[in-house]
Amino acid sequence: MKAIGQMPRPKSGSTFELLSWFYMRVSGLLMALMITFHLLWMHLIVGLDNINFSVVADRWMYPITGTLWRVFDLLLLIFAVTHGMNGIRFSIEDYVHNRSWQLFLKTAVAILLLFLLFIGSYIVFVFEV
């Protein structure tokens, strides 16, 4: 394994890492509020034992509130998946120094990101009771 001090410096000339750093803060701040709302709603208003098909279906069913819930859920999905998978990428870069393994794991995370966004947004857009 290569020692950390011998790792190549990140390629300069790309703003990707800067944007990634900034995006983690913007999405993180928004999610801190959205997920606090989500958890207080599910645990205090709905109650864990009451969660079932009807709870999810009813929320998405009504004309205006249904659309608002779907927009909220879609935004939360996009923020959570991109923020979470980018965080996993940070962890891979921190702990996996073998180039081949790193490429393999980061590719797997990228595929997982697309897969989760696909099945998650499919439900938000397509679901009908």
Add this chain to the structure above:
Amino acid sequence: MTVISSTKDFVVRTATYKGGVGHASWILHRLGGIGIAVFLILHIIDIFMIVLGKEMFDFFLFIYHQPIFRPAIWGLMFGIFYHAVNGVRIIIHDFFPSTFRYQREMVLGAWVIIGILVVLTVGMDIFNWITYAGSH
């Protein structure tokens, strides 16, 4: 510059590094983040199960209703609220660097907010659990 030469060296250095409250926060933030990401994958898949219809969706919920999932969900509540509140603290430090002088105080404040949110959600879960179990 410190060169970390092996996994064992990494573990020893992580455990003994005198980084104080910022270092401990960083470790919890990383561990919590990874845990939340794992649950997120599970959560998106369980919501996707709704395509199978009411009967199948409600049937699969029995997994979450297993007793072993109760403490797991409470751990998750702590992990999520920790990551959220500590994350906001990091953002404040990043964009207002002068606040680093108050890092210790802000960590303490973060723990108070995390504590309130965890007690609210987990407390309500336990209350509902006891009353729900009593009604059967």
